Amino acid sequence: MTAPLRRCLTPVVAVLAALAIVAGPTPAMAAPTNPTPSGHEEDDEPPLITDVLDAANRGYLKAKAKLAKSKRRQLQLALEINAARAELDALRPQVGQIAAQSYRTGRVGVLAMLLESNTPDTFVQRAAGLDELNLVNAQKLAAANAAKTRAEQAKLALDAEVREQQKQANAMAREKAEAEKALKLVGGRGFTGGLVSATSPVARIGPGRTADGGWTAESRTAKDPTTSGYITPRTLHAYKEVRRAGFDRFAGCYRPGGPWEHPKGRACDWSLQKSGFAPWHNNDMRMYGNNVAAFLIRNADRLGIYYVIWNRQIWFPATGWRSYSGPSNHTDHVHMSML
Structure with a gap:
């Protein structure tokens, strides 16, 4: 070419x-x-x-x-x-x-x-x-x-x-x-008013958790640090983890009498103030209660939480938050029951 x-x-x-x-x-x-x-x-x-x-x-x-x-x-x-x-x-x-x-x-x-x-x-x-x-x-x-x-x-x-x-x-x-x-x-914006931390510390796993995620039965063998009574080792562990997470206000665990978990050594009440109990009436108290409840719920599988009651609401792992009415409306403390 x-x-x-x-x-x-x-x-x-x-x-x-x-x-x-x-x-x-x-x-x-x-x-x-x-x-x-x-x-x-x-x-x-x-x-x-x-x-x-x-x-x-x-x-x-x-x-x-x-x-x-x-x-x-x-x-x-x-x-x-x-x-x-x-x-x-x-x-x-x-x-x-x-x-x-x-x-x-x-x-x-x-x-x-x-x-x-x-x-x-x-x-x-x-x-x-x-x-x-x-x-x-x-x-x-x-x-x-x-x-x-x-x-x-x-x-x-x-x-x-x-x-x-x-x-x-x-x-x-x-x-x-x-x-x-x-x-x-943690209950939604209306329940918390948005006054709740976005995250919570991770709790150490409590005693008695089985390989399949269940929990063994426990007796009251651990000294209750809040009273002269005794609580289960798992309750004591949860108590220590809540304290370790920075929630240092007044608390009470063992209480004799009644049909619920307190006399069984499987419950604690977390007050919103340094001593005694009083309903929340400011953002500080409300946020403290919200954050205690949030910590317990976010770590429920690690601690063995049975249910949580706070501010007229009750939380179960299987159902989430539901309206609660009982002898106490739980506006003055967060109730924690253990498996």
């Missing part, structure tokens, strides 16, 4: 390949999603569960701004792709004409076009015209390919951003779900 013929046909093949790539359907725009919420400010106090929910909500607002930015980037991407197609469409008639001429005349077509010149001047003019056409086509193809490359790079970058946003959205959804689950576990 001669050099002029090769120069003539090379842009044809390249342009047809470029048209085949770009003429396909535009990829569907991936739905932008939300980023991960910003973390809670570190301080000396544990975050309230409402702080966790608020952080998630702030994260959603940031996600909304990123969504708008992502949509603008997608619009810019679509314009770049359309520009590339327009350039290639403008080039298409010339490419088709050259391709058709090559198909009809074969390899000798270009040579014949030149050899059929009547005069040397005509030959030179036709040769110069072919070179100019090749140059114009090459320039247009280069410009179109450059535009297409920019669009493809922008699309790749946007796809990476969308994937990252999806990952962050999933993480934020899990965080919010966990916060809502934790809030529900």
Whole structure:
């Protein structure tokens, strides 16, 4: 194949390949999603569960701004792709004409076009015209390919951003779900007023737990640190774990008489104040009771909690929180019964 013929046909093949790539359907725009919420400010106090929910909500607002930015980037991407197609469409008639001429005349077509010149001047003019056409086509193809490359790079970058946003959205959804689950576990926003820590310390596993998650029966063999009576080893362990978690206000465990767990050494009452019992009447007392209940419930499987009563509600592992009415409405202490 001669050099002029090769120069003539090379842009044809390249342009047809470029048209085949770009003429396909535009990829569907991936739905932008939300980023991960910003973390809670570190301080000396544990975050309230409402702080966790608020952080998630702030994260959603940031996600909304990123969504708008992502949509603008997608619009810019679509314009770049359309520009590339327009350039290639403008080039298409010339490419088709050259391709058709090559198909009809074969390899000798270009040579014949030149050899059929009547005069040397005509030959030179036709040769110069072919070179100019090749140059114009090459320039247009280069410009179109450059535009297409920019669009493809922008699309790749946007796809990476969308994937990252999806990952962050999933993480934020899990965080919010966990916060809502934790809030529900401790009684909900109405019950707690949001005055409850987002997390609780992890208690050490109590004595008597079996391999299948059950608990062995125990007798009152451990000295009660709050009275002169005796309680079960598991109750004593739970008492020590509550104290170790920082709940140091007044408490009472063994109490003689009555049908419930106190005389069996399987219950403790956690007061809201340093001595005696009084119904909660401020946020400090309410939050202290909420956090004691939350600690017991979050560690119920590790401690062997039977049920918890607090602030007119009773919690069982199998049912969660339910309304409670009994001899005491338990607004002045958190009651803990053990298996």
